[in-house]
Amino acid sequence: MLALEGLKVLDLSRVLAGPWCTQTLADLGADVWKVENPQGGDDTRSWMPPDINGESTYFLCCNRSKRSIAIDLRDPEGQRLVRELARRADVVVENFRKGALDRFGLGYDDLREINPRLIYCSISGYGRSGSRAEEAGYDFAIQAESGLMAITGEVDGEPMKLGVAICDIVSGMNAVQAILAALLAREKTGEGQFIDIALLDSAVNVLANVASGYLATGKPPGRYGNAHASIAPYQVFPASDGSFAVAVGNDLQFRALCAKVINRPELADDPRFATAKTRASRRAELAEILSEIFRTKSKAYWVEALKAAGVPGGQIRTVPEVFAAPEAEERGMFVEVDDARHGKLKLPAPALHLRGTPTRTPTAPPRLGEHTDAILAEVLGLDDEARDRLRMEGTVA
Structure with a gap:
């Protein structure tokens, strides 16, 4: 039916x-x-x-x-x-x-x-x-x-x-x-x-959260490119052979990123980056550190590492690549x-x-x-x- x-x-x-x-x-x-x-x-x-x-x-x-x-x-x-x-x-x-x-x-x-x-x-x-x-x-x-x-x-x-x-x-x-x-x-x-x-x-x-942010605070929102106003790291990063996306949504995922993906566990305890709010306020500093690390290996390597660690992220696909992917x-x-x-x-x-x-x-x-x-x-x-x-x-x- x-x-x-x-x-x-x-x-x-x-x-x-x-x-x-x-x-x-x-x-x-x-x-x-x-x-x-x-x-x-x-x-x-x-x-x-x-x-x-x-x-x-x-x-x-x-x-x-x-x-x-x-x-x-x-x-x-x-x-x-x-x-x-x-x-x-x-x-x-x-x-x-x-x-x-x-x-x-x-x-x-x-x-x-x-x-x-x-x-x-x-x-x-x-x-x-x-x-x-x-x-x-x-x-x-x-x-x-x-x-x-x-x-x-x-x-x-x-x-x-x-x-x-x-x-x-x-x-x-x-x-x-x-x-x-x-x-x-x-x-x-x-x-x-x-x-x-x-x-x-x-x-x-x-406009969703952007609208509620403005209506509640009166503060006009800006543009963040591929980054996120409230979450970091949540953007595109450069690898040695291109770019890929990282979408860390909470503190546990950030700890997994630091310990299991980039082998820098101390970053998760750094007061600048220990919470979602501090990471968002210091996103430029964090992005600079991460970009330097990510440039050392290929995007395929990082995407697989993110997947293995349970950290959201992915390759940036073309439309042909989308429909050629097995999940399509x-x-x-x-x-x-x-x-x-x-x-x-x-x-x-x-x-x-x-x-x-x-x-x-x-x-x-x-x-x-x-x-x-x-x-x-x-x-x-x-x-x-x-x-x-x-x-x-x-x-x-």
Whole structure:
């Protein structure tokens, strides 16, 4: 059994945050109907390179196990079709600009009239309330405005963004949590509800301990590069042939590092470094001592020594090295799916591991409108003649 088997999701979202949410729902067993513009579909279908035989790998990352139906939302008949899908759906996910779907008769107030049990999840840059609700939100701008970039990068360097669209991804994850909570609530109340997920809210929430540190003390945080504001040694160190990461989280681990890894047990008793607080306050001195030691041997030597001593750390892998590592296959971090165009296609796999209700076996992301006929026939009961008429009129594709 799949955890969300039988759940029907009407996916009106595109790009990343919404599709990431609906992909997770699909992983858990939901039937996701991805509604796309017949003229080009989801924006990310054109985001390349990289691509595989002309198909965007960006689109592939967040649309596995869905079904695509191409409907023109500007067409009144297309709007009617989407309302009929919403009548039969459990969940709607959308990330249009504020008011856009209301003009099509597809806003929350419109759809809850025909389906009071509908859970309607709206994802936007700045939320559906507040002075910035009308603005579009993009991950890079949100990383900048949320404070995430201000705390990322080298101490004296420029603020830096993360290498992936973290605000979009975290917002998609928050949307999944909210939808699952709303589904549980619906079991008690019999009614759906409106969910308002904002990229800015999600990004600020990710500040976590940095946010609580500022709010409690009033002291603005800084950047530490690859180091940690509260823990040391917790950073990248140079070896004789490259760099590796050390992540000492407590005094016991520091003692193990000193005694079992670098053979300097006296450092653990040095008053400058004996506690987490003193190590953090003297991190530069400690880093200088450790760097001198670590430069004497290879990164492979130190990584193995850390592992043997039970001290957290690791090599700094490239992406190819990640997927070549044995644990990538052992833990199912990627999957090979059958694909009509490419034969076999490797994709990132779900990170959710449920023993009783495992995730579904992934299927390839759909081509634009690949399942238009199937959804119109199966969900709305339209016969060949009705579907042909809609295609001739340009309502669907």
